[in-house]
Amino acid sequence: MTTAAPIIDLNLMIPEIFLFLWACLVFTYDLVTKRKSGNAVAWLALAGPVLTGILTVVMFSAGFYGYGKAAGAMFEVDPMAVFFKIIFLGAAFFAIGSSFGLLKNRIVNHRGEFFGLILLSTVGMLFLAASREMISLYVGLELTTIPLFVLAAFFKDDRLSVEAGIKYLIIGALSSALLLYGMSFLYGLGGTTDIWQWKLEVARIAGKGEGVGVILTLSVITILAGLGFKLALPPFHQWAPDVYQGAPTPVAAFLSVGSKAAGLVAFAKLMIGGMVAFWDPVMIPNDWGILTAILAASAMIVGNVVAVRQSNIKRMMAYSSIAQAGYIMVGMVALNDFCLSSVAFYMFAYMFANMGAFAVIALIEDATGSCEISTYAGLSRTSPALAVTMTVFLLSLTGIPPLAGFMAKYYVFAAAIQSAGASPTFGFLYWLVGVGLVTSVVALYYYANIIKQMYFHDRPSTSPITFDAPMVMVLAVALCGVVVFGLFPEPVLQFARQIPPPYELFQH
């Protein structure tokens, strides 16, 4: 038997290849300037995601780049991939832009490595977004996380940072092992590494009505546990607050948006792309949807309730991001026409608000050296503009109209309600949305606590916070994103709606 050599259409990998080369350029530039590159290397790195985005748009309009498959269907550019690529590039842009303050005293050596690793991790995310096959998914996921281990431990002399790094490394490696073990079973069942083909086998087993069997159950549990660690869904969330607190603040921001979005893409591909046939009524006892709903509910409850009692703002943001992952999963288990588009839009809105809030945290940390919530007391008097900006980000994270966070939450809950109304199998989504609404009120409490500190408490020592140019840029872009996409979400939503619903993914 002869098989044709797979056509490797490199056109479709232009963004990935370009960003990879750019990361190499950043590494090299720092070396050839004998580690004296100063801020220039950071500007160079900041140009990376921006140029990749511009290049992709130019290539797209010139017809060199578009939707399609490459490398023997291992790699597929579809609307979901493109949408998430925008989120990943945006997260990298914000993370690099808010890192300039670290260059003054925290990162004096190895600047090229710091920024180059952020870019390499982004390359991994871009590959992951376009993977539709077990090998490319696994390699993309590892290329995303291994640079992040190093970045979390980047302050080698800081005990907290190194501890955060090792914790993240152990958990990251553990979750990859769980995922790989689960995927190996699906490979055995489907006889192929193509994720899209797995669901045919899953559907065949379901159609026979023999129950799902040990192997399928085990693979669902291990994959869910692996993804649960990646997305920090309780009870797999313990690492997140520790890592966020210890890691450099821009890295924590990148983790909370980029790494979470990567986990979401992996979830969408493995669970919805690979196992959507599980929604057969025959399989209710082993239904991954119910398991995911339980994880989502516990994320919303644990994240929001524990965030209330945090005194360190980075820990608080970690618990808040756990809760936000819970809201996103509500949209994910809806599994109707709106599920993937609402999830993508939520992640898009969350990127602006969360990266913006973390940029303010990084700015305050550079100025005062502290991440305690009490440091924010009286900020409205010393830096009123900064206080207003932070307030907008926090209100968007809470989901107050007319900001982007509100629209995002609305679409996610609307998708779940629509799905629950359409079929009795999805009835559990009613209580899931109920949990989401109740915990949103708790969320308001701890976000508003920071606003209260900024406006109604007196600051012991008063010195205005100074900005550098990239930070102004980051805050301005994030602020515009939160406000504009809250008022006019329609263009982005229309793009997000191009993501095919789960049952159409079935036909590929």
Added chain:
Amino acid sequence: MVPVTAYLILAAVLFGVGALGVLISRNLIILFMSVELMLNAANLALIAFARAVNVVDGQVVVFLVLTVAAAEAAVGLSMIVTIVRNRETINVDRLNLLKW
């Protein structure tokens, strides 16, 4: 011929030993080796399935997993060296600066 089930059971046992090691071991290096053991259990399952379904893709996956595991080990071991340098311990219980 040894049936596939035997290999799968061996893989499950290896995976269980690895998971148990992660849960109860207090030594960072042993912990790290336990995670590697879990990865290798997955590799064994992949090879067994590749043999059973007669598609070599599974064996290709194993090559890539080994490469990735080597990269992970390089990062992990260097991080353990850093931990030893500034904490003088590899006991997990003493890595307790970050907690609520």
